[in-house]
Amino acid sequence: MGAGHAHKLYRHGDSPVHRLPAHVKVVAAFSFVLITVATPREAVWAFGAYALLLTGVAAAAHVPAGFVLRRLVVEVPFVAFAVLLPFVAEGPHTEVLGLSLSESGLWGAWNVLVKGTLGVAASVLLAATTELRALLLGLQRLRMPPLLVQIASFMVRYGDLITDDMRRMRIAREARGFSARGPRHWGVLARTAGALFIRSYERGERVHLAMVSRGYAGTMPVVDEVRATRGQWSYAAALPLAALAVCLLGWTLL
Structure with missing residues (x-):
């Protein structure tokens, strides 16, 4: 997958949660979300229990509550x-x-x-304790379609480049006295978007040719194989198993 690529959701740390293999955390988080969705909405107390479980995970990972709450804005x-x-x-x-x-x-x-909210919070904790490169490798280890993993990898790597191109094009327009103030300026913005698309497409072609010249055959090489121990699986399973017990109790008490 190449060199590591830090993302804004990741919080550096050396907690037991950080040290878990990425694919183990993906399975645990995904299982927790499925169990949460399967819980009857009338079992209000169960969702409070789920929130406490996520709070425990955040505490074990040394992730501050403010860090998680600020990133919950995505669900607006x-x-x-x-x-x-x-x-x-x-x-x-x-x-x-x-x-x-x-x-x-x-x-x-x-x-x-x-x-x-609980699903987004679980995703934020997963991203906060897993480096992006490790997360992509974890998805690959879970037998996700290789093409989807590669697309996600390229999106992450080149998203920042495209954002920088957009910023430089905006600065260039403003340096020439342009300011979008109404529909009559939409033509300029449309031409800018078209130029950005062509530039990104040409960059993609150059990257693909460079990869093919270095032996790329449709799959990305895995330079380090991470295997999870039984203890790590047991540690990660504590969250979904506790959530499953709450879910079953919620259905029982209806």
Whole structure:
């Protein structure tokens, strides 16, 4: 996969969670999310238990609460969708703070908010304790389609380059007195986007030719094979197993 590539979500550390192999953490986080989604929305206490479990993982990984909370902003579009549900859903209505809201909509909003937040928090913790290169290698070890892994790898590596190109093109426009203030300037922005696309496409061709000249045959070489021990699997399984117990208890108490 080449040299390591740090990402903004990663938090350097040497905790037991950081030292777990990436594919082990991916399986644990994915299992936790599936169990969370399978939990009945009426079992409100269960989601509090899940939050405590994630808090324990964050504490073990030495990841501050503020670090996680700031990155939960990514779910704002889902929050906006959830807020609308009580107003547009059908069925019996109830009064809340003087507003007539749909009961099914309120349950739907709660379901989206709590499960989405827990899922995003689990993903943030996974990213915060796993280097990006290790995460890609972990997906490859889990037999993810190699093409998807390679696409993700190139997106990560060249996303910053494309962002820098966009920034330099914006600076060049502003240096020439351009300022987008309305639809009449959309033509300039469209031509800029087209130039950026062509430049990125040509860079991709050059990169592909360079890779082929170095023996690339459709798969990326794995320079280090990371194997997980039984103890590491057991340590990582503590989160999904505890979540599974909570889920089963939630269904039982309904």
